Amino acid sequence: MIIAQQKPVKDIAAMIADCKKVAFIGCAGCVAVCLAGGEKETEILASAMRIMRRLEGNPLETVTYLATRQCDPEYVVALDEVVKDVDAIVSLACGVGVQYLAERFDKWVVPALDTKFIGGSVVHGIWEEKCGLCGDCVLHKTGGICPIIRCSKSILNGPCGGSQYGKCEVSKDVDCAWQLIYDRMKKLGKLDKLLEIQPFKDWSKSRDVGPRRATREDVIIE
Amino acid sequence: MQTESKLQKLLDSGHFVVTAEIGPPKHASAHGVRHHAEMMRDYVDATNITDCQTAIVRISSIATAVHVKDCGIEPIVQMTCRDRNRIAIQADLLGAYSLGLRNLLCLSGDHQKFGNHPTAKNVYDIDSIQLINAVRKMRDEKVFFCGEPIKEHEPRFFIGAVANPFADPFEFRVARLEKKIEAGAQFIQTQCIFDMERFERFMEMVRERGLHERAHILAGVTPLKSWRAAKYMQTSVSGMIVPEELVQRLKNAEDPKKEGVDICVEQIKYIKENIKGVHGVHIMAIAWEEIVPEIVQRCGLYPRPKVE
Numbered sequence: 459m460i461i462a463q464q465k466p467v468k469d470i471a472a473m474i475a476d477c478k479k480v481a482f483i484g485c486a487g488c489v490a491v492c493l494a495g496g497e498k499e500t501e502i503l504a505s506a507m508r509i510m511r512r513l514e515g516n517p518l519e520t521v522t523y524l525a526t527r528q529c530d531p532e533y534v535v536a537l538d539e540v541v542k543d544v545d546a547i548v549s550l551a552c553g554v555g556v557q558y559l560a561e562r563f564d565k566w567v568v569p570a571l572d573t574k575f576i577g578g579s580v581v582h583g584i585w586e587e588k589c590g591l592c593g594d595c596v597l598h599k600t601g602g603i604c605p606i607i608r609c610s611k612s613i614l615n616g617p618c619g620g621s622q623y624g625k626c627e628v629s630k631d632v633d634c635a636w637q638l639i640y641d642r643m644k645k646l647g648k649l650d651k652l653l654e655i656q657p658f659k660d661w662s663k664s665r666d667v668g669p670r671r672a673t674r675e676d677v678i679i680e
Numbered sequence: 681m682q683t684e685s686k687l688q689k690l691l692d693s694g695h696f697v698v699t700a701e702i703g704p705p706k707h708a709s710a711h712g713v714r715h716h717a718e719m720m721r722d723y724v725d726a727t728n729i730t731d732c733q734t735a736i737v738r739i740s741s742i743a744t745a746v747h748v749k750d751c752g753i754e755p756i757v758q759m760t761c762r763d764r765n766r767i768a769i770q771a772d773l774l775g776a777y778s779l780g781l782r783n784l785l786c787l788s789g790d791h792q793k794f795g796n797h798p799t800a801k802n803v804y805d806i807d808s809i810q811l812i813n814a815v816r817k818m819r820d821e822k823v824f825f826c827g828e829p830i831k832e833h834e835p836r837f838f839i840g841a842v843a844n845p846f847a848d849p850f851e852f853r854v855a856r857l858e859k860k861i862e863a864g865a866q867f868i869q870t871q872c873i874f875d876m877e878r879f880e881r882f883m884e885m886v887r888e889r890g891l892h893e894r895a896h897i898l899a900g901v902t903p904l905k906s907w908r909a910a911k912y913m914q915t916s917v918s919g920m921i922v923p924e925e926l927v928q929r930l931k932n933a934e935d936p937k938k939e940g941v942d943i944c945v946e947q948i949k950y951i952k953e954n955i956k957g958v959h960g961v962h963i964m965a966i967a968w969e970e971i972v973p974e975i976v977q978r979c980g981l982y983p984r985p986k987v988e
Contacts, residue, residue, distance in 0.1 A: 611761075611788050613788060614810070615808075640852050649855075653855060
């Protein structure tokens with residue numbers, strides 16, 4: 459899922475400093491699961507903003523709403539009534555949600571979250587990046603461990619000279635992806651696969667050709 | 681594959697070669713570089729010119745190499761994958777060759793986190809093994825990285841790579857070295873050796889696979905000025921093993937600088953006499969270039985051989 463984290467409250471407050479009425483729109487998708495933009499977070503943020511503004515002697519009126527998903531037009535349409543008389547919309551979705559709201563409404567739409575990465579949970583409250591969204595998966599060559607995003611140099615023929623005691627040179631808290639790949643391939647009896655020289659990566663399948671689009675002709679409704 | 685490299689001629693004719701390192705400065709004057717080059721000229725066969733080492737902005741490796749070459753030393757241009765995509769790398773390689781530079785060392789490069797621009801976006805479009813392989817194809821198959829023919833004047837570099845016997849996973853290090861040789865590396869410079877035992881084990885594995893016969897291996901050494909420098913290497917430099925005895929020996933020394941040089945001379949002599957398959961040394965006197973001639977002399981490696 460997409461992992462996002464809330465921006466500092468004061469930064470969000472600054473973005474809506476000159477507004478009188480603001481809609482806080484949460485998202486029940488990924489950001490709800492990673493506890494950044496679900497119903498609870500939306501209510502807490504709106505309430506924090508109201509308190510801050512009251513203390514400043516400049517009260518703020520808020521409305522809150524939880525969209526099923528902000529990345530689907532059909533759920534964004536439902537917001538027409540909610541946002542019609544607000545000065546600004548604060549989106550508690552990933553960057554996709556913010557853009558969908560900005561596309562639909564002629565309003566000042568601001569992000570309450572920083573969209574971090576695509577990953578999963580380690581334990582409750584900790585998430586870790588697992589995929590580099592490169593558009594050309596090589597996990598079958600690397601024992602199911604992604605060298606694109608988990609190696610700090612995205613080396614396809616790793617490990618580099620900075621790997622020691624199982625850790626990456628950038629931090630003792632970061633596992634060396636190539637140590638993990640080596641251990642796993644050894645366990646699977648497939649170390650010989652790592653001796654093959656991996657060719658250049660085709661980054662044209664990554665973001666380098668501009669925004670990507672995925673199409674499923676069979677499910678498109680005319 | 682024969683190139684115009686003097687370093688290659690020396691290695692191929694069986695000489696025990698000496699290379700050293702010159703770090704370009706963090707300003708726009710080549711005065712210091714030229715001073716170091718002139719000082720080292722008669723004592724080393726070639727000098728590595730680092731490419732923004734530890735991700736700190738300095739005069740470019742290629743520009744510095746031209747200054748060094750002007751002073752009469754053959755430079756080894758270092759090229760990292762950190763700062764350039766495949767288009768920029770090739771443009772720089774064509775430029776380097778056109779300027780008369782003949783040796784190329786291919787590396788992935790230190791992560792930008794360690795440098796003076798830690799918030800920079802890194803590139804790592806290709807990795808060091810892919811770079812080695814592509815540079816070899818440029819020379820031997822006369823094609824650009826994309827496969828398009830180079831119609832004339834293909835760059836014909838003597839291709840080098842690095843190996844770190846002190847990084848992990850240790851057992852895979854020799855396999856990775858083999859991968860680099862397979863890709864096209866003709867000479868290998870190792871990371872600074874302080875743990876001689878581990879290096880000996882590494883070289884045993886190298887010999888078992890016959891890699892010393894397929895590429896020239898130069899052992900990396902670094903003279904240390906103080907026990908603090910040794911401690912720093914031991915604790916803060918990734919992929920490095922510095923035995924505690926070495927730190928203590930520097931700590932107990934009356935003249936730590938002299939002791940540092942003594943240790944380095946001992947290491948070179950030991951490597952030359954006892955470790956089979958090593959074809960030379962690479963002296964990385966980090967910010968202490970002045971000491972290189974003394975080390976070379978004391979090791980009995982002066983004068984340097986001449987080739988046509």
